[in-house]
Amino acid sequence: MISDGQLDSVLRSALREDANRAVGSSNVTGQVRARMAHAIAKDSWPARRAKLLVIVAVATLALSVGWVALAAETGLIRIHWAQAPLNGQGTPIDVTASSPYETTVSAAEAKLGFHVQTLDGYAAAKTPVTMPDGRTQSVVFHPPVTAINGKSGAHNTGAVALYYSVSGDRIEIVEQMDPNGSGPLDVTIKQFDQPVPGLTKAAVETLGGDQYLVFRSPSDGAIVAIEWKTPEGVIVRINCSQPLNTDAVVSLIQHLH
């Protein structure tokens, strides 16, 4: 028979040894910084996010097309800076839309009416992905927003979010037809009245000859998200769970097709 003392001793040593082996060398400092930067960035443009339904999309590039050719595919981007108090209450936004649901790329294309770019064929990109809350996700369709703050109308036609794991990092790619038509990608970003430590820096950058809206980490300049609009009018955005260097993001875009 096992005595209580023996069992306690076994439990104590087994738990400690196993935990030290599994997470003894783990360090989540980088993950926490990235999450904070992302959270601050998200809070800074809630109205736009609500309208675009968390757009994270992908570009329109054939696998065989190079970076320079890809860059020529993006359209004009205009940033509108909205002055905002850091400590203000803000304007609450009530978005009406059906719940997102898992689907397939072909079903999403049928709903959205445009070709959804994917990373299919890119060996480094794995899907589905296990999210922090334990859910497994691959393709998620976000139904159209039918009303904002009680005002009904066709605010968009829905969006699709694709999830990949690339070198251990989660990548979210969101695609949505721009409800504003074929013009430039108009982006409104809040500009606070005082410095916000950790706030992601947004800027239009010319990469390979054309424009992208790039969100960079303030600490190391790595890319947290990148967004652009294709000639077909699709807004594409890539969100990274961990900030990536420019080459890694370019590689992702190059593999989108």
Next chain:
Amino acid sequence: MDDGEAIDALRRGNTEGMDTLVAAHQSRALRVAYQITRDTQAAEDVVADAFLAVFQRIKSLDPDRPFQPWFLRIVVNRAISDTRRRSRFQRVLGLLSRATEPSDPVQVAETNEEMRRVIAALDRLPVNERAALSLRYLEDFDERSIAELLGCPIGTVKTRLHRGRNRLRQELIGNGTGADAPALSFIGGSE
């Protein structure tokens, strides 16, 4: 910078305060999260998300209350929720993966085999019992502290510890017969 100064800094928007909190509390949080989720990646996600929750709720933290119990409660609750969401199949896969990838081939001997049996038995416990046992034996919390962390009465904690230990004992005794005999030698038990 201590916890109080770090929290003050964070409230003022100085994110260096978070670096201080992470450095001070991540090791214990990771151990606890891992023993509940039984998955390294999940544990890291749980802890990183818990720190993000701290950042988002920092203004609601009572300055007169210590940071660690408040934070660990977030970690434990999230780890339990995470574990419940994941399928048993995934957890078994994780266990098999660990069992077939010893970190040090030279050290792969009887002790590792026996340790794995104990851990495997732990893995089969209900998550609430595993959480209570982990907090008790991994971090040496007393029953009252565990009750506060889990947000349940102390009597419930006693029950979970008692049941968990009994289940574990039965599992190990059960494995101690026939092909699984090494488990008994490890725990030093004698019939």
